[in-house]
Amino acid sequence: DAGITQSPRHKVTETGTPVTLRCHQTENHRYMYWYRQDPGHGLRLIHYSYGVKDTDKGEVSDGYSVSRSKTEDFLLTLESATSSQTSVYFCAISWDNANTGELFFGEGSRLTVL
């Protein structure tokens, strides 16, 4: 299994509070991604990173920010959580951009915003 760890695995928070999810990899892969998964929808890309301090927006980036200060860590922050951000969040990694269809995923972080 790819060495990808997400934390926390489960979190319940209240509307308006900040939340940070962490993704840690031991594979030294260059590309890291944050997706959200909601019932009835396909996975949707929030943000991705192509190197330390190099990040870009995905299709559903509003309300989210990311940071990558080390190759192995990619943080997703919800500055002020809303109920619409209740979801399961997955981190994924890939070796290079040309192979971004072949992703390795973490086990997910389930976030509930009350």
Place this chain on the structure above:
Amino acid sequence: EDQVTQSPEALRLQEGESSSLNCSYTVSGLRGLFWYRQDPGKGPEFLFTLYSAGEEKEKERLKATLTKKESFLHITAPKPEDSATYLCAVQKDSNYQLIWGAGTKLIIKP
């Protein structure tokens, strides 16, 4: 609009009963199509990549095929351990980003 549609949403089969899952897509410029398996409470796990119409890939009881408008995941003589949600995604040649289908939940009853 770029879109990926999977059907059916759910499929219940008896053990040993073969069937197919469908992934139809409308994208401008396909670079590749990918199949994943997702078990409950887990992240998706990569299965296959298909790049061109007519291409086929096999793994145990699974075979994936690709045409210009859709892909099929054929499951031959399935076992209960094949129960999972199967996801497909397409990659555009313009920006490499993936467009995902909502998945087909497959249940194999013993």
